[in-house]
Amino acid sequence: MKEAPLFYEEQKFTQWWLWLLLLSPILILGYTLVKPILEDSNQANGNFSFSLVAPIDFWISLVIMLLVLILFILLKLKTTVTQEYIKISFFPLFSKKWNWTDITAAEIVTYSFVGYGIRLSLKYGTVYNIKGNQGLALHLKNGKKIMIGTQNPVELAKILIKKVK
Incomplete structure (x- = not known):
């Protein structure tokens, strides 16, 4: 199930x-x-x-x-957070998934303009952003950084707090 x-x-x-x-x-x-x-x-x-x-x-x-x-x-950025993983889908192009076991840190951040779509940033690593200036910053065990834009930072922050506990 x-x-x-x-x-x-x-x-x-x-x-x-x-x-x-x-x-x-x-x-x-x-x-x-x-x-x-x-x-x-x-x-x-x-x-x-x-x-x-x-x-x-x-x-x-x-x-x-x-x-x-x-x-x-058609382009949509879909973000899914479960107990096991964080998954994004940049429909209809691709989807990626990161298990929580591969993530060392996750936080909601407010950033300056980094562009829209898929971008590379020195500060945030690979950025997946559709609009806005808030996102989920992930630090992976392999040293990579990921930024996923969000329009619901408060709701996502509540999930992160529960997940960290």
Whole structure:
């Protein structure tokens, strides 16, 4: 039987400026495709013709931008803490798990901006962060450091206190 997690959190990218950055190029490309149709002089005579003929590099660019957009829509950072382990899943890319026996220290920290996504930091080691400036800092027995961003630091701190006792 699978044990119930002590803590579970699922985070997504919800920053408005990030979505603006992702959508703007797609909207600009879409406008360049539609612009000739809107400016066609034959439409003034009631003759409407729609042609979506564009160079191949246009379509390649649009497909790449749409794939990146879909990736950001699907991306989720899932954090699970149980009696046995701490597990993260950066869905749909990968998941990692650390047993409590491999962890020498775990604490909630407030940090300055370290970036979003997966980052390397001299101070925190490998950082998995979606948003915010608080996270679970792990120190492993092998010397590695891990930082997992959280939006529920108080709830996670309560679990850590119970786990340490």
